[in-house]
Amino acid sequence: MVNRRNFLRNMGAGSLALAPFMQHLRAEAAGDPAGLPKRFVFVVRGNGLRPYGIVPEGLEEFGSDRLNLDKLVDRPLAGLKLNESMQSLEPFKDQLAIIQGLSSKICKGPHGGHFGVLGAYTSGDHAPPRKETLDATLAKKFPGIFPHLAFHIGTKSDELFRYLDISAQGKNTRTPAYASAMLAYQEIFGTVMTGDGAKIEAEAHRNLMDFLVDDVKSAKKSLNSNENEKLDHYLHGFEALRERQVKLNRMGDSLAKAAPALDDKFTSEIETHRLEAHFDLAASSLITGLTNVVTIRADHLEVRYQGFDHARMKEISVHEIGHTADIEGAADRFDSNWKQGREMRAKIRTYQMELISGLAGKLKAVPEGDGTMLDNTVIVFLSDAGSQHHTGYENMPMVVLGNMNKALKTGRYLHYPNYNKAGHRVLANFLMSLQHGAGMPVDDYGDRDLGLSEAVDQSGPLAELMA
């Protein structure tokens, strides 16, 4: 485990120019927790997060799809045993909030709201994003050397990159995500070398980037303004890369020390191994301050899980698991398929919760300010398909871990009243809560659900969640 204090102490003089670190150091020295950066991790799965799979023991009634609730339910988690699939999160119970009943009917699409889930806007199937999503906004507010790191479970081991369908840096710009853990490792931790060889490589790289910047500039002369804009995108890309490399070089070998241990899972054929590597990379990047915002596409409909000891799961995709487990009618028949579907769902869910628990554990082990890094972090786990495979977006169940330096009131089970009942709230309200917690008091975010009556307040954060 990386001990952050040792890590900071060991850093050479050359790395003093490193802004995020200095910011932490100063804040820590001054005993000013507000000066510490906030960290955000969004873990988004496909196929829906089933209500019955996240309710604590004793609250099973809230796990039903047919629940008709007209009053807010707010229970402390202390004293309750967490759901079977969430056992790994028991140690973090006081920093946990399980939230249900928020709707997001502005989302369309039978299998997921795409960019609309984190951006709170309507986004059609296969359509490019209309605007930036919240994770990207936060990344701009709390930039690291890599302002926004994103990972995608991918479908094949030789896949390098994938554009996310749930996160966007702006209009028409999908967030690129690493599918290959090895590539991510190389680009985040492997680009800095030390010694003479490194100096030469660095200078050669600089020459190359200068050449490319000149190449684009020379072409701009012969074009009109529209086409120049196209080249500007290209130019800015090079400039951003050049700048990042300079910063990374300054970090020198301290970066290499903080890197996660490189092992088989970084190149594994098995998707669960890759996902574990993604979580390792996320932890190391957050701990070193390379980034403050991570988005992880933990699974999607095309994934076929090879990593579980379950014969049927090796055969069918997550999409088919969804159909087997959730489709109406199947439940009435009570056939074995349906039970098997639920079993497969539970396996995936438990596994994802364990990954989240692992990440939280690593952050908790690194002291920061008066507490640990976890105190300044929030991990949000939800599905872009809400509560089931074919979703209607009436309930977007989620698990929130971390209280952002006591900005959120955690350790609770919150269930909002049903759609259009008094006191009902929308997912955008939760996204606004995050922004409030991050010191960005936004009270109007995204598209409004016009199907909701005036009685439902779609502005501002979730009062019940805010400390």
Next chain:
Amino acid sequence: MPFFSPLVRFRSWRLLVAATLVSGVVSGVVGANELKDFESHIKPFLAEHCYSCHGNKKQKADFTVHEIDGLITNGKDAVHWEKILEMISLGDMPPEDEAQPSKLDRSKVKGWISAGLRKIGRGHDPAKLALPHQANRVDHDDLFSGEFQGPSYSPPRLWRKSPQIYARFASEMRIKVSQPLLGLGGRGIQDYASLFADEAIIKTMMRNSHLIAEHMVSPVRSHMNRFLNGMFKEGAQTPTDAEIERGVEELFKQVFQRKPTQGDRERYVEGLFEKNRRLGGLGLGFRSLIVGMLMSQEFVFRMEVGLGGEVPDGRKMLSSQEMAYALSFAFYDKPDGELLKAAGDGKLSTREEVGREVRRILEQEDEQKRYWSYPMYHRWGEDYYQHRPRVLRFFQEFFGYTAAADVFKDKERGAHHHAKRLRKDADMFVLSILEKDQNVLSELLTSRNYPMDYFKDDRMKKLLEGNNQYRGVAEKYGEEFEAIAKTGKWPGIGTNHVYAYNLDEEMADAVRRDPGDLIALPENERAGMLTHPAWLVAHSANTENDPIRRGKWIREHLLADLVPEVPIGVDAKVPENDQLTFRERMVILREEECWRCHKQMNPLGEAFEAYDDFGRFRKEIVIGDADKYFKEKRRYEGQLKNWRTDLKKWRSYDAKGRAGKVAHAREILAGLKEPDKEVKNYQSARRNYENNLKRWRKEEEHWLKVDDVEQQRRLADLVRRIAGAEPPIAVSKPVNARGELRGTGNPKLDGPFENAIELVERLARSERVRQSFVRHTFRYWMGRNETLDDSPTLIAADQAYVKSGGSFKALLLSLLTSDSFLYRRDPNPNE
């Protein structure tokens, strides 16, 4: 300039904005002028056409305009103004049955509003208007009126290379790389000149370029690095200058298909290669040079600036080099050697020379016809068709049938379904029509001859014909081959998907014998692409048809129309009800507010209700547990067929052999029961069934407890009843595929129709449909939306198509030798 100057012909929104801005500046204070214009011209327009429904008397759709703020730039009523602009632009308002403003008035009001909105950063987003599906905003009648004389040109531009061009290059380098580029996304045309490359793309390309560079300087020799790797072998001598020179020249040939110029020597060789070579040796020098080349704008973008000769009106022609690439990428995903040669020889700088090259390319026969005969079973790549791949891709993107593979279908519901095979069938359908090149569009819309694919190794057939050269395949296919040799029947590998065409066994076997042959389907069942299962599936939902999407497709692709987007806040879901067909459930859309838009789509899309969501023709629509019903029905039909065959066989036996057997078969045949679907009210029948079961189980429980003489009798009775109870399966209703065609501009074609066949036959006769097709062809090959300046190009292309008897080649030749393709000019030189 007076506001309503008759001199102003608003040819594009840009010109219009410029004109309005100028008028504002000239008369001094912009705001005051704006308000004056509003009072004198806009308000009367609104009063005449809008107030009666959206004023103080009536407030239809909760929308009023009588108190709107005339000063758009105040921003207070920007949302209202945007709405008005959209309604006027699309011609959606005033409603058809009301008096219509003149075209000129409409366009002036439109121009005034959009200019005002643009000043405050609102209104139409230019990036959105540049998307292909927005191009229908340009009035169709204007485009083909002949009133607009051009001159036609495209803007000087950099067209980012397509994902296919990049993939093709990488595959020739024999290196597995990640695809950094994406098309436009969504359905429709993907490769458009408005695309750009940003940081995310650069990062991936950079990674790829480094991989390629590593490979090029590796000591392991390959086809691609053979001219470099000698320098990097162990113990290799320091190469001479001449050897290095040769290496650089070969690299230029490989990446840019040309020799390095003096400027290149300064920039690439001196500015990059030599610099880094001095730093870290020859390997680093070459690596940097290769990455530099692969990331250069010359490699990433297609240059179409117009470096050729200038004509008197200021337009510049593409240079012969630019032309060679423009033409190459019009047909292929890689530069064409002969075009580059023609350019190098100075034989590609006039319209005639371009025409000659286009003709040459179009006349090339697909001699190998690999596409038809190659066993495609294991190769479902995107790029399997390499004979003029971009031509086929146009039809794929125009019809959108390749999306069939993106629509998830439950295996339980349709075990036969194989989207990728259907997609290949549709590809072959297009190619078979292009091969004849007569009445292409009309054939595409109405042909009854469908090719169907299935996996068959042609070598098996050849071996069976006695060609022993192929004896290896006998071993390869083992038992399968033996079975074919013995029975003469081809196995059903991968033929299941043909059930989507409602083939009977005999026809299915014909497909197996000769895949790719055209199968004539019944006249009253299928006609053309829009009744092809691939198209139907691509335009369907997971479990049902999608008449709205289908109707929208026809409107936008064949009728040159634009359907407004789903208004935000509308929950686009049709209520569930298992007693009604989808069409019946969509009745809610006929309420006035929805119907205003949906009448443009539903009456067209509902024509395809005669097909289910797998594209199978049907006369009845089964509601309820349709899956189970079809499963049982298939089983029933299978049994029926088997026993009938047996019966036939046994009848032919002599009397002794057949004794008993015939009677047995007859008995079984008589006993076969067609699955029941004659339940009038599915829901109540289902409820009855469930209630009965519940009651009987309760009784059973009761009788089990009672020790009574009655017990045995009652229990036996119950067990029998429970075992005999069957849930109702389904209920069927006759198909209703009636609808109405509007908007062809031809009263003989517009009007109600009975079914999809009638609809497509009428569409195929429509002039407007043909011209709409020409417009899409234009967009695809020009990489941009048409403007009124392109009117001469479009008219000429349409005429070329008509005069040649519907030759797609003639249409393409006309487009690729048009001013719009050949010339470049900045549309807004002052901006």
